[in-house]
Amino acid sequence: MRVDLIKMSAGELEKLSREYLLSLTLEEMETVREYFSRKKRQPSRLELECIAQTWSEHCKHKTMTGSVDYTENCEKKLYGNLLKETVFEAIEEMDTSHCLSIFKDNAGIISFTAGWGIAIKAETHNHPSAIEPYGGASTGAGGVIRDILGAGLGAKPVLNLDVFCFGLQDTPHCEIPPGVLHPMRVFRGVVKGVRDYSNRMGIPTSSGAIVFDRGYTYNPLVYCGTIGIIPEKFVNKKVKGGDLILVIGGKTGRDGLHGATFSSAGLDDEADSACVQIGDPITEKKFSDILLKLRDAGLYSSVTDCGAGGLSSAVGEMARETGAVVNLEKVPLKQQGMEAWEIFLSESQERMVLSVPADKLERAALLLESEDVEYACIGTFGGDSLKIFYNNAVQAELDMDFLHCGYPGIVRRGVWEDKSPDKLSVKQADPAEILSKIFADPNVASKEKVVRQYDHEVQGSAVIRPLEGIKQDQPQDGCVIRPMLENSAGIAVGLGINPFYGKQDPYRMALSVSEEAVRNAVSCGGDIRRAALMDNFCWGDTSDSRILGELVRACKGCGDASRMLKIPFISGKDSLNNFYTAAAGVKINIPGTLLVSCVAPVEDVALSCRSAFSSPANYIYLAGETFCEMGQSMLARTSFCSGSRPPLLREGLSPKILEFIRRCIRSGLLESCHDLSEGGLALAAAEMCFSGIGAEIDISPVELKERADESSKLLKLFSESNSRFLIEVKAENARRVESLMDVPLKLIGKTAAGGILNIRDGNNTLMKEKSDKFKEIYRGSLKW
Amino acid sequence: MIRRTVEVYRKDSCPESRELSCEIKELGITEGYRVSFSRLYIIEFDENTLPVPAEKRLRQISREILADPVVEEYSLELRNIRGLSVEVYFKKGVLDITGRRAVEASAYAGLDEGLENVSSGSRYIINAPGGVDDKRCRYIAQKLLFNKVIQEAVYTSCGI
Numbered sequence: 001m002r003v004d005l006i007k008m009s010a011g012e013l014e015k016l017s018r019e020y021l022l023s024l025t026l027e028e029m030e031t032v033r034e035y036f037s038r039k040k041r042q043p044s045r046l047e048l049e050c051i052a053q054t055w056s057e058h059c060k061h062k063t064m065t066g067s068v069d070y071t072e073n074c075e076k077k078l079y080g081n082l083l084k085e086t087v088f089e090a091i092e093e094m095d096t097s098h099c100l101s102i103f104k105d106n107a108g109i110i111s112f113t114a115g116w117g118i119a120i121k122a123e124t125h126n127h128p129s130a131i132e133p134y135g136g137a138s139t140g141a142g143g144v145i146r147d148i149l150g151a152g153l154g155a156k157p158v159l160n161l162d163v164f165c166f167g168l169q170d171t172p173h174c175e176i177p178p179g180v181l182h183p184m185r186v187f188r189g190v191v192k193g194v195r196d197y198s199n200r201m202g203i204p205t206s207s208g209a210i211v212f213d214r215g216y217t218y219n220p221l222v223y224c225g226t227i228g229i230i231p232e233k234f235v236n237k238k239v240k241g242g243d244l245i246l247v248i249g250g251k252t253g254r255d256g257l258h259g260a261t262f263s264s265a266g267l268d269d270e271a272d273s274a275c276v277q278i279g280d281p282i283t284e285k286k287f288s289d290i291l292l293k294l295r296d297a298g299l300y301s302s303v304t305d306c307g308a309g310g311l312s313s314a315v316g317e318m319a320r321e322t323g324a325v326v327n328l329e330k331v332p333l334k335q336q337g338m339e340a341w342e343i344f345l346s347e348s349q350e351r352m353v354l355s356v357p358a359d360k361l362e363r364a365a366l367l368l369e370s371e372d373v374e375y376a377c378i379g380t381f382g383g384d385s386l387k388i389f390y391n392n393a394v395q396a397e398l399d400m401d402f403l404h405c406g407y408p409g410i411v412r413r414g415v416w417e418d419k420s421p422d423k424l425s426v427k428q429a430d431p432a433e434i435l436s437k438i439f440a441d442p443n444v445a446s447k448e449k450v451v452r453q454y455d456h457e458v459q460g461s462a463v464i465r466p467l468e469g470i471k472q473d474q475p476q477d478g479c480v481i482r483p484m485l486e487n488s489a490g491i492a493v494g495l496g497i498n499p500f501y502g503k504q505d506p507y508r509m510a511l512s513v514s515e516e517a518v519r520n521a522v523s524c525g526g527d528i529r530r531a532a533l534m535d536n537f538c539w540g541d542t543s544d545s546r547i548l549g550e551l552v553r554a555c556k557g558c559g560d561a562s563r564m565l566k567i568p569f570i571s572g573k574d575s576l577n578n579f580y581t582a583a584a585g586v587k588i589n590i591p592g593t594l595l596v597s598c599v600a601p602v603e604d605v606a607l608s609c610r611s612a613f614s615s616p617a618n619y620i621y622l623a624g625e626t627f628c629e630m631g632q633s634m635l636a637r638t639s640f641c642s643g644s645r646p647p648l649l650r651e652g653l654s655p656k657i658l659e660f661i662r663r664c665i666r667s668g669l670l671e672s673c674h675d676l677s678e679g680g681l682a683l684a685a686a687e688m689c690f691s692g693i694g695a696e697i698d699i700s701p702v703e704l705k706e707r708a709d710e711s712s713k714l715l716k717l718f719s720e721s722n723s724r725f726l727i728e729v730k731a732e733n734a735r736r737v738e739s740l741m742d743v744p745l746k747l748i749g750k751t752a753a754g755g756i757l758n759i760r761d762g763n764n765t766l767m768k769e770k771s772d773k774f775k776e777i778y779r780g781s782l783k784w
Numbered sequence: 785m786i787r788r789t790v791e792v793y794r795k796d797s798c799p800e801s802r803e804l805s806c807e808i809k810e811l812g813i814t815e816g817y818r819v820s821f822s823r824l825y826i827i828e829f830d831e832n833t834l835p836v837p838a839e840k841r842l843r844q845i846s847r848e849i850l851a852d853p854v855v856e857e858y859s860l861e862l863r864n865i866r867g868l869s870v871e872v873y874f875k876k877g878v879l880d881i882t883g884r885r886a887v888e889a890s891a892y893a894g895l896d897e898g899l900e901n902v903s904s905g906s907r908y909i910i911n912a913p914g915g916v917d918d919k920r921c922r923y924i925a926q927k928l929l930f931n932k933v934i935q936e937a938v939y940t941s942c943g944i
Contacts, residue, residue, distance in 0.1 A: 278879040
């Protein structure tokens with residue numbers, strides 16, 4: 001079917017883009033029209049769909065890699081490529097010899113232990129999860145697992161991570177407009193979806209977070225991540241001209257049509273079932289096992305997964321340098337009567353595309369059949385263009401150069417106006433009462449009801465789980481796995497997310513969550529010298545210059561954090577246009593949200609460190625410096641203070657403190673270690689007491705920078721300044737710890753028997769409570 | 785073509801039913817509305833190739849494939865329980881993994897001769913001590929029991 005495009009007016013082009021759900025702007029449609037005018041022919045529907053998918057925000061990342069005319073406090077700067085000039089620029093300034101693949105494949109890869117690498121990737125599945133939480137979230141998990149299977153020549157998935165952002169649990173049902181699901185329904189469906197897919201795939205899910213905020217009521221966020229291990233010799237792949245295009249896994253149907261373009265636009269109250277995919281982990285499990293056997297036998301030269309955009313994206317990307325000839329009649333279908341564009345664009349799940357040399361097809365086929373995995377050879381790489389046949393006729397012939405580089409770059413406008421915060425004002429209140437309120441906040445409260453639904457033990461690799469201790473109820477900063485049981489090396493994973501800071505300043509949010517991710521990995525034993533970061537931006541309507549300005553500021557924060565921490569970002573993904581169009585066309589945007597994940601090798605898992613006090617009479621130190629940085633802190637969010645800014649990162653301090661913690665753990669000097677983040681010193685100390693070991697803490701040695709008055713004690717207890725840890729040290733190791741490095745380190749107390757948290761300021765008792773009281777609030781405040 | 789429905793339900797208290805009863809309270813409905821949950825399978829046979837009577841094959845598939853005999857029972861007809869019955873099925877074109885797996889499992893068990901298709905669904909029977917209000921039941925169903933994007937619901941009053 002040909003589309004009469006060449007003579008279309010601007011209005012008609014826009015109408016066509018809307019009718020076909022292409023999500024292309026007028027300028028992009030005009031570029032397409034110009035291309036076909038030069039070719040002196042009309043395009044087919046398949047060609048238009050193929051271009052729209054390749055140029056979609058979801059696949060092309062045209063905002064993050066595009067030009068931004070940015071104004072910050074009246075100062076102008078033109079970014080030619082936003083990501084390149086912020087996050088990537090930092091990479092160029094540091095030692096990346098431990099990185100094997102940076103931002104060029106399905107996942108970032110760093111070196112692990114002799115001859116092996118660690119692959120890491122996280123994706124979002126926000127729009128599908130908003131309209132069908134179970135299916136959307138489960139296919140999010142399935143998709144990112146395939147990303148890892150398609151990293152290099154294929155990595156083995158060893159750990160899943162998931163982070164969700166939902167509306168408030170107690171949102172009245174009458175406030176939910178038609179077509180929008182209540183946050184509790186989304187929450188339950190999403191958790192069940194990720195749980196069922198990950199557990200059935202036999203991959204432990206041991207790392208995660210859940211954020212609740214009114215801003216996610218219409219657009220929940222579902223981040224799904226996977227970590228894999230891969231032999232270093234399999235990190236690189238290259239499609240060779242003449243290789244066969246082999247599709248393995250599930251059949252192709254009408255499910256998930258227009259997913260890439262759907263994910264690139266906002267949501268409204270109407271959704272089509274064709275946009276929803278349903279996951280089938282049994283099919284994925286079968287081919288994930290056999291794929292690694294094919295890899296080890298050297299039976300393919302390249303691989304990628306079929307994600308957003310389906311075969312169009314997978315074959316289009318793989319054929320970028322070689323071109324491809326595809327015969328759609330060879331694609332196994334779920335239903336008959338599908339049109340060519342539907343087959344090529346379908347996002348039916350559980351499919352991967354392999355580039356197989358012709359002489360290896362027979363052996364590959366034998367292995368696939370041995371595990372009952374469906375496969376089909378649908379064409380050949382080569383020929384310089386993307387040529388697609390169906391029903392014995394050419395349905396599409398697109399130049400690879402136009403498809404991948406023909407997109408008309410556009411300049412967008414971003415604006416950031418710094419608003420001076422009000423002067424810090426602190427309400428005097430009982431610290432125990434404040435702490436109880438913080439523990440009851442759903443953002444802090446235990447996620448145990450969710451965590452326990454995930455399998456942490458499958459693969460037998462768990463070293464530090466999300467909940468540890470005799471009763472497995474002590475929250476940990478990060479998780480550690482030992483993926484190769486014959487080797488004592490491990491992988492530590494830490495996460496950082498705090499959209500609340502971003503509401504005030506996305507730059508400070510980016511600094512803080514980047515370091516939080518690193519702190520969480522380091523405090524359980526990760527080696528920061530060989531660590532890497534991954535960013536996942538979820539933002540609102542970036543055609544709004546104010547919102548794009550916030551995104552630019554977050555990118556700047558990531559670049560500066562990476563530079564200060566000397567840790568590169570190696571992978572990332574963005575999901576933009578997370579907004580909902582309500583009645584009368586009002587756009588409701590999500591809060592700009594950045595998830596940063598840190599992955600770090602652990603030399604020997606025997607030296608990894610937990611977050612709860614281990615025995616009485618040990619010394620408790622506070623490492624780091626405390627500042628009056630209370631903007632959007634838990635103290636502020638529970639209405640006990642106002643004013644101030646979110647925390648900064650200090651170049652001279654942060655890397656030193658992190659290195660100090662690494663050396664302490666590496667030398668076996670710490671009994672436990674907990675980073676200070678939301679809720680500050682008081683919350684960290686209380687959580688460490690959940691083991692049943694109490695603490696006697698005197699905060700008088702803690703120096704509060706910039707302020708000394710009656711409110712200082714609350715600020716010392718609840719400041720959320722970065723680069724701080726509470727560490728537990730045996731008396732005999734105290735001198736070694738104190739002399740290990742020149743870092744700010746204060747002895748503030750001792751652990752004690754009896755499970756009482758006793759905090760004083762000199763002779764003035766601030767809090768003396770059974771830690772069980774806080775634990776009860778902590779464990780009971782999240783609804784399920 | 786022979787088309788039969790099998791209902792599979794728990795012998796004792798069902799966790800899904802308990803969960804749903806709590807969720808109904810969260811909706812602000814406090815008159816003791818409860819939901820009982822069961823799974824439905826629509827099984828289609830080609831009578832020309834079916835080697836045994838349909839009833840016999842239906843029982844074999846139900847016993848061997850669909851119900852867990854330790855905790856579940858099955859009925860070859862929809863049970864007649866007092867309340868408003870809401871049967872939920874996937875819309876046409878949405879992948880029905882459970883149905884597909886039931887067909888595959890029947891083949892592994894050697895029960896696939898004459899078996900044309902299996903589709904899965906769910907059945908919720910809503911009741912309350914003083915009887916149910918139809919409008920209220922539909923509100924519960926829309927809020928908790930099905931997602932109109934991918935599923936459709938069939939409402940029937942039963943047990944009257």
